[in-house]
Amino acid sequence: MSPYRTIIGLEVHVQLLTRTKLFCGCSTKFGLPPNSATCPVCAGLPGALPVMNRMAFELALKAAMALNCQIASLTKWDRKNYFYPDLPKNYQISQYDLPFSKAGWLQIECPGGAKKIGIIRAHLEEDAGKMLHDEQGGGRDSLVDLNRTGVPLLEIVSQPDLRAPEEAKAYLEEMRLLLREIEVSDCEMQEGSLRCDANVNIHIPISPSPVASSFSREPTASADRIQPHGTPSALAAGSRLNVESTGAEGETFAATPIVEIKNLNSFRGVERALKYEAERQFQEYQQKLGSVWNVDPRSARNFAGSTVIPVQEKRNGSLVMVAKATAGWNEKRGVTEIQRRKEEAADYRYFPEPDLVPILIDSLMLEKARAGLGELPAAQRNRLQTEYGLSPYDASVLSSQGRAVVAYFEQTAGLSGDPKETSNWISNEVLQTLNDRKQQIREFAIPPASLAGLIQEVKSSGLNKQRAREVFAEMANSDATVKAALAKLGYQVVSDESQLREIVRRAVAANPKAVADFKKGKVKAADAIKGAVMRETKGMANTELVQRLLAEELDAV
Amino acid sequence: MALPLEHVRWVAHLARLDLTPAELEAMARDLGAIIEYVNQLQALHTDGVEPLAHALDLQNVFRADELAPSLTVDAALANAPARRGDFYAVPAVLD
Incomplete structure (x- = not known):
């Protein structure tokens, strides 16, 4: 925290x-x-x-x-x-x-x-x-x-x-x-064509403390008296005097002077500069409070429901607000450099x-x-969730890619009948491929109908994910349909029940330790047996069928 | 009534004018007179009168987003007090 x-x-x-x-x-x-x-x-x-x-x-x-x-x-x-x-x-x-x-x-x-x-x-x-x-x-x-x-x-x-x-x-x-x-x-x-200046300051909570009570009956307590040592109690005094005026949240904050950061050249730079600057302000605040800076509750103001007291500086016997400063972001050194205070x-x-x-x-x-x-991103994310049942995360991944990708998703999902799987394929394989090839979605080799075909093939034949990815790569390389890509790779999903049952039986017999573990309640142990079946079939066994047969065979042991 | 000298000094500074003390005095007098003259407008009652955004009774003058020829670099830089390469050269200014 x-x-x-x-x-x-x-x-x-x-x-x-x-x-x-x-x-x-x-x-x-x-x-x-x-x-x-x-x-x-x-x-x-x-x-x-x-x-x-x-x-x-x-x-x-x-x-x-x-x-x-x-x-x-x-x-x-x-x-x-x-x-x-x-x-x-x-x-x-x-x-x-x-x-x-x-x-x-x-x-x-x-x-x-x-x-x-x-x-x-x-x-x-x-x-x-x-x-x-x-x-x-x-x-x-x-x-x-x-x-x-x-x-x-x-x-x-x-x-x-x-x-x-x-x-x-x-x-x-x-x-x-x-x-x-x-x-x-x-x-x-x-x-x-996009530039950003960031204004930042920090609010430090100043919590009430018993030490502060000595000031509590002096409504006109001067700023001199509430900042004698720069200790936490001096801070607390400030807040104590101000307790009556705090909002529902009941919190009072000291506010550091605003710094405007310029020369921000990337979004990551903005994030880094702000992180650095906020921490720098906290250090400066801790150093200067009591010696140079004061927190005078009389200058308290309301900020979004809480009470905030800007730090002030003592000059010629009176307190003045510390002027806003301009800082440059030094990307190489990773620091903000204060350039000047805007005195006037x-x-x-x-x-x-x-x-x-x-x-x-x-x-x-x-x-x-x-x-x-047209449809704006926030509304679009919302619709992807309500209309297609996507998670907020999935919706935002698709939406962040722009309208063309969302349109590709909607066409594919309509044809595949499985929005969740469609979203997975697009967020992973499709975007990865586009990224590798520096392509836009409109240049992409696999049309929505073909991707939908692959998703359905996976569902109906039980083609495993690894093999499905290879089919996808083949389709992306050669503009092939699912059928053509499967034929070219020589992939034929094994869905013959008796043939598969034989292979499953052999795998069960060959893995007594996994079977024993499974019987003790380690459900995960079955994966080793399933792996053996997949190796035997070169990954071409119908995944769902293997799942069912394995469950039956393990029951029978 | 003459303007306060520090106002004149400030405005002169903003306009990058370097005025002698005598010029400052004269300027304070003249500007004061001008402001006084314009100030007569304050006597008018403007309650309920819409502020005027422009002296002409004209709005929405646009041009189409169509390219027009630019100056050649030489023509553009012809009036530059100093030139280096294809740039205007100006005394180094610190922000």
Whole structure:
């Protein structure tokens, strides 16, 4: 059990699947030669005017609906002003007070079951250019490539609802699956079409302690007095004073300052960085509490039903909140590196973008977006369970592979009449084969009808699993039907009862120890005898028949 | 009424303007006058009036997602103060 709880919120940027940029007709293609896809709009030349890409807006709308967001009826664009060479016009066109969507959620699967993660907002904005810095620190000029400038991005900000690094990873995986399924973004992290910044802090429970009672009758107890030594009792004092205001859970927490982690290049990196950072914050908290940091119950606030007191720092005789910090994730060293504390709020001087007119979102636009969604992953997982009786795990394995694989499953299951076995074959052999061959399901050699045929053959002839896998491999290699593959491999299941009974009898007679063990109640001992039968028949005995005959013969001993 | 000098200094900083003390004073006076002038609008009663998102009475101006020719690299970089290879070269900036 962790001595603290981790609070995570993610900010995700995804590139929308458009041919052209958000405000001009330049290409959004990845990997073009530097500065070959720019125009006066990208370069912010005087007189250049942006015009909104309809496709970008429609894709953004689709994504927001899939994220269960409230869609605004009127939305507008704003300038976010800052000076940096990656955006030569010195502002980014973004959305400030009237984003086109807000207040949604994304359902993710956690070990404890499904969980809804709140989405604060999703808005459209343009990407900035790419900077290449002198990595040697030799002070050489930085290089700017403006190809990426103006590429349409959807920024999706989650509520701080994620409670573990694993949940953050699950959220990203679900987000990627969802956005790929509805063809809003290809979410290729390596190509920057999905980027993630993670905000994290930890809540440490501060439990009431008898030592604290000396402060309990001083409602105006100063912060100085409740943090004299940085000992657990000082902590406890903080919580003791606050007992009245704690919620139903009755727990009070100290909260560390939020750290925003950047440079996260993979989902695994996100998980590792969050794990590292949460633990680092816990160490820092233990070191600084009492000496540098204080927990003053007067600044307690409510967080999701419990009482949380942010740590503060004593400066010039008064307590101030510790500012949020930015950290970079160093993948090689596996550590987060704190870059700076944001002492003052960034001053972007947002104001309405006069070069773009607002958008009124009418019911026609909404209907069009909704019609393009299709079945979303969470609903699909649910249906695979109720309609086909799959376990939540099996449903989620299939669903995570995308709609084409689910369609393949549904066709095969319909023909084989055995959804569970179909799911097993697809989750194991089919996906493994696709993975080995770097193939998509639509390129796969075995059509649903053939796989269904194999599943039925296994059922009716009692072909054992090992042999069935060989037949599967043959089918995948030669586009053969089940019959042809069986014939080619020379496999003929032995289902002749008298012939098999003879073999079973011999095997029983040859394994007296296994028989004796079985009679003593070791049911597993029968496996050795069954193994002998299978060896004798080169694995071609009808499994179910052997099972029955063996039971009868053992009874007769 | 002149704007407080520290406001002017802050705005100048945000706009990357390096003002002399005399310029700061003048700017504080001028900006103060401008704000005072615009402030007359505060006298209007705007209860029940929808905020205006844009000065033009125009909405939903879109273009199709169709490729248009980009500039050549040379044309794009023609106005660059400095160029290295096919990149703009700018003084090293620390974030």
